[in-house]
Amino acid sequence: MKRSRIAFIGILGFAAGLLAEPGAIGRSSAQQAASGEAYGGAVTYLDQGWSVDTTKRWYFVSQGTVFAPYEWFLAFEQAEGQELFSAPGHMSRLGFLVDPADPEHNPDGLPVGFAKRELTFDQLPYSCWSGNWVGFGCAACHTGQVNYRGHQIRIEGGAAHHDIEAFQARFGEALGALASSETKFARFARGVLGRGVGGTPEALAEAFRCYAGSVGKSRSFFEAAQAGVSELPTASGFGRLDAHERGVNLFLAGPPVLEARNYVPETAPVSFPAMWDTPYFDWVLYNASVRQPLARNVIEALGVQAPINHATIFTDQLVHGVNVDNIARGQKALMDLTSPVWPEDILGPIDQALAARGGELYQAQCAGCHAVIDRMTHAPSGTAGNGADHRIEIPTFPLDQVGTDPRQATTFARRMVDLTNIDGPPEISSFQAGQVVTEKIVTQWIAQSPENAALAEEVNQGRPNEFRGELVYRARPLNGTWAMAPYLHNGSVANLQELLLPAARRSKVLYMGNWDFDPARVGYESSSPFPGASVLDTRLPGNSNAGHEYGTQLSDADRAALIEYLKTL
Numbered sequence: 001m002k003r004s005r006i007a008f009i010g011i012l013g014f015a016a017g018l019l020a021e022p023g024a025i026g027r028s029s030a031q032q033a034a035s036g037e038a039y040g041g042a043v044t045y046l047d048q049g050w051s052v053d054t055t056k057r058w059y060f061v062s063q064g065t066v067f068a069p070y071e072w073f074l075a076f077e078q079a080e081g082q083e084l085f086s087a088p089g090h091m092s093r094l095g096f097l098v099d100p101a102d103p104e105h106n107p108d109g110l111p112v113g114f115a116k117r118e119l120t121f122d123q124l125p126y127s128c129w130s131g132n133w134v135g136f137g138c139a140a141c142h143t144g145q146v147n148y149r150g151h152q153i154r155i156e157g158g159a160a161h162h163d164i165e166a167f168q169a170r171f172g173e174a175l176g177a178l179a180s181s182e183t184k185f186a187r188f189a190r191g192v193l194g195r196g197v198g199g200t201p202e203a204l205a206e207a208f209r210c211y212a213g214s215v216g217k218s219r220s221f222f223e224a225a226q227a228g229v230s231e232l233p234t235a236s237g238f239g240r241l242d243a244h245e246r247g248v249n250l251f252l253a254g255p256p257v258l259e260a261r262n263y264v265p266e267t268a269p270v271s272f273p274a275m276w277d278t279p280y281f282d283w284v285l286y287n288a289s290v291r292q293p294l295a296r297n298v299i300e301a302l303g304v305q306a307p308i309n310h311a312t313i314f315t316d317q318l319v320h321g322v323n324v325d326n327i328a329r330g331q332k333a334l335m336d337l338t339s340p341v342w343p344e345d346i347l348g349p350i351d352q353a354l355a356a357r358g359g360e361l362y363q364a365q366c367a368g369c370h371a372v373i374d375r376m377t378h379a380p381s382g383t384a385g386n387g388a389d390h391r392i393e394i395p396t397f398p399l400d401q402v403g404t405d406p407r408q409a410t411t412f413a414r415r416m417v418d419l420t421n422i423d424g425p426p427e428i429s430s431f432q433a434g435q436v437v438t439e440k441i442v443t444q445w446i447a448q449s450p451e452n453a454a455l456a457e458e459v460n461q462g463r464p465n466e467f468r469g470e471l472v473y474r475a476r477p478l479n480g481t482w483a484m485a486p487y488l489h490n491g492s493v494a495n496l497q498e499l500l501l502p503a504a505r506r507s508k509v510l511y512m513g514n515w516d517f518d519p520a521r522v523g524y525e526s527s528s529p530f531p532g533a534s535v536l537d538t539r540l541p542g543n544s545n546a547g548h549e550y551g552t553q554l555s556d557a558d559r560a561a562l563i564e565y566l567k568t569l
Contacts, residue, residue: 043152046154046340048156049337050333056105057105059112059113060110060114060115060116060137061330062115063137064135064321064326065135065137066126066305067133069129069133070131070134071131071132071191072208074086074195075192076178079170079173086108086110091110093532095238095239097111097145112143114136115134115135115137116133118133119131121307127210131197140162141272143156143157145161146483147515147517153346157274157276157337158274158275159273160272161238162238163237163239172215172219189201217255218255225260226265234540234541237534239486239513243303244268244430247300250303256311257421267541268541269491270489270490274339274484275337276337276480278334279334281476282392287409287474288473289469291465292438292463292466293460295435295438295465295467298324299434313419318444328455328459339569341375350564354561355561357558358564359568361554361561361562362565365562372479373392392477396470396474397473398472402473403546403547404488405492406471408542409472410471412431413429414469415430415431417430431469439465487499488547492544493506494506494507496523497521500562509537511526511527514530
């Protein structure tokens with residue numbers, strides 16, 4: 001069955017990674033972070049343990065992923081008219097965080113998470129253009145924002161709000177318009193050549209034909225693959241992505257693998273998880289499926305289209321374009337990131353007496369699953385911790401016990417792929433394939449120098465590279481949970497107020513894309529339709545808002561007390 005709207009995923013992917021430039025990020029100065037230095041328009045930056053420089057590098061450093069030549073992206077126009085595709089207003093409408101130009105970190109004024117890198121790689125579409133490319137960095141998916149009464153509160157390591165499917169659709173339309181209009185192409189060529197790249201107009205036109213042709217072949221493959229299956233994709237919309245299914249489709253189904261049987265519709269969109277404390281988790285992802293930090297971030301980069309020569313995956317030397325240096329140093333930076341403190345001067349003071357009552361309820365109702373940890377040390381509250389060398393053991397619970405939508409865990413656990421087209425096994429689980437590839441990439445990088453080996457030991461903290469597919473969901477500590485709306489792994493519950501109601505009383509339809517925050521209910525306004533909203537219908541596959549019916553029998557007064565306490569975490 002063919003869907004009328006097929007996501008344009010020819011060479012685009014999206015997820016998140018952990019990255020930074022070599023030597024750029026170290027332990028930040030608390031004095032500098034607390035000084036309130038302004039570095040971005042009217043945005044309010046909270047003290048989360050990072051310096052201004054660390055934050056800016058996080059925003060714009062590359063993990064190796066690419067989707068288009070950099071100067072081309074700056075010159076692309078929107079499909080209609082002459083406004084640039086990268087215009088701040090357009091990017092903002094797609095949910096990206098606009099950031100001002102910065103000569104050191106962001107000279108061309110791109111949104112948070114758009115990263116530039118040089119690339120020469122002998123494989124389509126990358127071989128079409130040797131030079132600068134643009135891709136997505138970790139910050140694109142893991143930087144959030146809360147808006148309240150004119151304040152824009154930036155949440156470092158928080159969930160992004162963009163709609164990558166809308167971005168891809170608009171990008172595909174822009175490419176099509178450019179390819180079919182001599183006038184548009186003439187303006188595009190002036191923009192690119194004016195930056196001193198591209199050689200001649202004829203050479204640029206040939207490179208564009210090469211790139212557009214490669215994109216078109218990929219798109220045709222995915223359209224045909226979708227036509228061959230019966231299930232339709234579930235739209236992700238603002239603030240969500242089915243990162244696993246999409247990543248495997250791009251990495252192990254589409255070109256150059258070209259195995260339609262490996263394609264699966266994306267039906268398990270999830271919210272982008274918060275990054276604080278995760279460097280200390282014993283397992284990461286919602287289904288607690290990946291153990292080692294470096295391996296998790298490498299497989300993410302590959303799913304977001306870091307170049308790789310698939311023909312070398314099952315050889316002694318794997319050829320790829322993942323920037324493991326940046327990934328490792330970004331992971332080290334995350335070890336310093338702390339959860340955001342509720343800004344009482346903006347969102348209103350916390351009722352401490354009410355919160356104290358809520359703390360008692362939390363211990364009785366929640367602490368058995370969601371451990372309370374110290375914001376600064378990341379260790380269990382009441383313990384001294386052991387510096388950076390400790391783990392947070394994250395409990396997991398069977399799907400039938402927690403009762404939330406099972407698709408993220410089940411699709412991850414059960415997806416099999418055939419890799420004979422690249423000299424691999426005829427049947428292997430997608431997560432086992434991920435373990436094989438990441439083990440080679442990480443091992444090769446460690447072997448390059450003693451410094452790499454030492455950094456890997458520091459960030460991995462003894463955790464081996466293990467992927468698993470258990471039918472469980474995790475229960476992470478809830479510090480910073482006020483800034484993690486919407487709730488449940490798939491973002492199907494709008495606010496904490498509704499999370500503490502029986503599932504039957506939760507909203508069935510959410511209108512996503514509004515960043516206006518409700519400090520009483522603790523979540524974003526999503527009850528009313530508005531132009532440009534994406535619709536999250538909880539009746540569709542992957543979108544269920546059922547389950548997690550804990551604390552749902554509290555009285556109104558106790559519910560209010562528990563919410564007040566959650567603001568303090």
